[in-house]
Each structure stands twice: as C-alpha cells, then as structure tokens.
C-alpha cells in the first residue's frame with residue numbers, strides 16, 4: 618500500500634509544503650518572501666511573520682494540487698533544524714497540531730539531510746539515484762559540507778567550512794557589487810556572459826577537507842575598493858567578468874577539496890545538493906568530471922536544489938519506513954547536528 622506524507626519546510630525564508638506518494642511528488646509548492654529584499658539579507662522576525670501568513674494557504678493549495686484528502690495522510694514530516702528559530706517554530710507548531718488533529722505520526726527532518734535525500738525523489742527525467750556509499754557536496758546559504766553518505770540514514774560530515782558558507786560567499790560578493798539579496802542566482806546569470814579569466818582571486822589555504830570563504834570576500838572588497846578609486850564605473854562596466862571570475866573561484870575551491878575527498882575515500886560516485894547546486898558553473902564542473910571519466914555524478918533536478926518541502930517529504934518517507942517518529946514534545950534546533 619502506498620504511503621502519503623505531507624512535508625513542511627520553514628527553516629529560513631521560504632514557506633513550502635509538499636505531498637508525496639511513496640517517493641513520488643504529487644505537489645510541491647513554495648511561497649517566497651519578498652519582504653527581505655530591501656535589507657540585503659533575511660530578517661528573522663519578518664521571516665517568521667511571513668511564514669505565519671503563508672503556511673495555511675500553501676498547505677491548502679498542496680492538497681488541492683495533489684488531489685488527496687487530509688484523511689489519506691499517513692504522516693506529517695517537518696524541518697526541525699537547522700535554521701532560524703522563529704521560522705522553524707511556525708512549521709513545528711503547525712505540523713504538531715496537524716498530526717495531533719489527524720492522529721497520525723509526526724516526523725522530524727534535518728534540513729541538511731533532506732537536501733541530500735532530494736536525490737532519491739522518484740522522477741522519470743532523473744532516474745538514477747546514487748548507490749551507497751557516495752560523497753555529497755552539500756552547499757547552501759548557511760552550510761558547506763562534504764558528506765560521506767553510507768545509507769539513507771547514516772551520513773558523516775568529513776569536511777566543512779570553518780567560516781562562511783559557499784552560498785554566503787556568492788551572496789556577500791554580490792552585495793559588495795551592489796546586487797540585491799540573494800545575489801547567488803544573479804552572479805550565475807551575469808557569469809554566463811562573462812570571462813572567468815578576467816580577474817584572479819586568491820584561494821584559501823585550509824588543511825584537510827575543510828573550506829574557508831571569508832578571505833575571498835575580503836579580497837574582493839579590497840580589489841574593488843582600489844579599482845573604484847581609479848574608475849567609479851568599474852563595477853557596472855565589468856559586472857559580467859567580475860561575476861564569472863568570482864563564480865569560477867568559488868567553484869574551483871569547492872571542486873579542489875571534493876577531489877581530495879574522492880582520492881582519500883576511493884569513492885567515485887559524487888553528488889551535490891543544496892541551493893548552490895543550482896549554480897550553472899558548479900553543475901558544469903561536475904558534468905566535466907563525468908565526461909572526463911573521473912566520476913559518476915548525481916545532481917538533483919533544479920527545483921529540488923534550493924529550499925523545498927519535497928525533500929522534507931521524501932526524508933519523511935524514509936523515516937516512516939523505520940517508524941522513526943517524534944513525540945509532541947519535540948523542539949526545533951538552530952545549529953547543525955550531525
């Protein structure tokens with residue numbers, strides 16, 4: 618018999634609801650929040666208020682799109698961290714109330730594990746899920762990790778950033794260039810028409826499989842400060858080349874440690890996940906490795922890269938199979954827990 622799960626994601630600034638039938642998505646809706654645009658980043662209090670406004674309409678729409686009745690649900694899965702506490706509390710409270718009212722199990726989902734398990738959403742266009750064990754580069758606005766994935770349930774972080782995340786490196790570089798938040802997708806857009814060799818930025822020297830991105834932001838800041846002294850139009854005139862050069866640097870840094878991780882573990886099945894995996898330069902760098910015969914690569918469908926509830930629902934499905942349910946007393950957490 619099929620299992621129907623409602624997934625709810627509210628960890629940052631997207632309110633999302635999805636309904637899944639086993640690993641197949643019946644509906645996946647996302648309400649974005651425009652309120653943060655003028656502030657150059659997510660304002661936690663505004664995010665939590667916007668989640669309160671969006672959550673009921675988004676869930677109702679998900680049910681009507683999925684064409685199922687609430688009574689058919691087998692469980693409610695929701696993100697319980699990491700993320701912004703006020704945002705997480707909205708999804709948590711809603712999920713608890715819904716599960717209680719329907720008398721069905723409640724399932725907590727770690728947002729970062731869900732980004733990885735998005736690779737297992739059943740989709741005819743993306744049929745191949747990676748075999749275990751595989752390595753996953755998990756890159757988002759708040760995290761950058763190399764994860765050794767041993768099963769749907771056992772994941773080990775073997776490298777991570779010691780300061781900024783890759784998404785922050787994109788967003789902060791964009792902010793320095795005067796682009797609105799979130800700047801990652803805009804850098805990606807400009808980079809497509811720019812010359813990645815135009816400018817060189819230094820790579821960090823961090824031991825092992827860890828990353829660092831805070832130095833890149835500082836070097837871009839000083840580089841632009843000096844160029845703007847000579848030419849006030851420097852950014853406008855060079856936005857495409859700047860974007861291409863910054864993107865290439867971030868991609869090179871990410872790929873270098875991933876190669877090292879592959880060499881150290883002997884694993885050649887390599888996946889990516891998280892918002893930054895929507896980046897065209899990073900996707901191309903992965904595909905180049907596959908074409909060169911070095912790796913077999915796995916990239917989630919574009920819409921399952923950035924925050925979405927489909928990945929929460931599919932993680933809920935795997936936890937449902939293990940009867941890994943949460944009590945009504947469960948509370949959200951803000952910082953990543955392995």
Ligand code: KG4
Nearest residue numbers: 757758759784801805892893895896923924
């Ligand atoms: O996973 P995600 O949607 O949210 C978090 O869990 O943080 O990731 C958001 C991050 C932001 O930093 C955003 O700028 C970045 O992913 N991002 C991109 C692209 N699309 C989203 N960065 C570079 N290129 C993109 N195309």
Ligand code: ZN
Nearest residue numbers: 757891892924
């Ligand atoms: Zn995310």
